[in-house]
Amino acid sequence: RGGHRQLWPVVSGEDLAFIQYTSGSTGNPKGVMLTHNNLLANLRSMGQPFQMGHRHDVFVSWLPLYHDMGLIGAWLGSLFFGMELVLMSPLRFLSRPERWLQAISKYKGTLSASPNFGYELARMRIKDEALEGLDLSSWRVAANGAEAVLQTTITGFAERFRPYGFDPQIMRPVYGLAESSVGLAFPQIDREPIVERIDREIFSRTGEA
Numbered sequence: 001r002g003g004h005r006q007l008w009p010v011v012s013g014e015d016l017a018f019i020q021y022t023s024g025s026t027g028n029p030k031g032v033m034l035t036h037n038n039l040l041a042n043l044r045s046m047g048q049p050f051q052m053g054h055r056h057d058v059f060v061s062w063l064p065l066y067h068d069m070g071l072i073g074a075w076l077g078s079l080f081f082g083m084e085l086v087l088m089s090p091l092r093f094l095s096r097p098e099r100w101l102q103a104i105s106k107y108k109g110t111l112s113a114s115p116n117f118g119y120e121l122a123r124m125r126i127k128d129e130a131l132e133g134l135d136l137s138s139w140r141v142a143a144n145g146a147e148a149v150l151q152t153t154i155t156g157f158a159e160r161f162r163p164y165g166f167d168p169q170i171m172r173p174v175y176g177l178a179e180s181s182v183g184l185a186f187p188q189i190d191r192e193p194i195v196e197r198i199d200r201e202i203f204s205r206t207g208e209a
Contacts, residue, residue: 042181060109137165
């Protein structure tokens with residue numbers, strides 16, 4: 001308008017998309033420079049084992065957008081694969097965890113993710129009366145990552161919500177870090193979680209798990 005032309009920036013895959021800071025869990029926090037190619041490659045690699053984009057998926061998320069699991073995994077992932085995204089405030093989840101599961105039920109969510117504490121909060125704090133009419137049968141991938149994944153949470157969440165259509169085999173422990181954009185280790189979709197026990201003393205002494 002007014003004779004002014006809009007000049008769009010020319011962006012290449014090697015250009016910086018943003019700087020993401022590490023959590024500091026394995027060392028001093030530092031900034032990681034992520035390019036557009038880094039993000040696209042990571043989104044493709046995360047989508048492959050979960051078969052994202054091959055069907056009508058609905059991602060339901062309460063994860064904050066300042067965290068890589070929410071920003072890259074949920075928001076950019078939904079954009080990249082053309083999925084519907086149902087986004088809710090983390091505070092709404094923390095104050096009433098049943099809202100997360102109710103949103104999955106209402107919008108027929110197929111994908112959702114949470115740190116382990118979110119699954120634990122849901123299984124321990126939600127009262128039975130808040131689950132009336134809940135249907136989790138549409139949920140096909142429940143990613144569990146961003147912190148230590150506990151076997152008690154995996155089995156406890158499944159036992160608590162199996163009567164409402166939750167399939168225990170859809171729980172997917174995942175591992176990621178900022179240096180890899182977000183996702184690094186994702187299990188295949190056709191097997192249930194595997195629990196391995198490692199002797200810490202032997203491992204630290206010999207390097208053998």
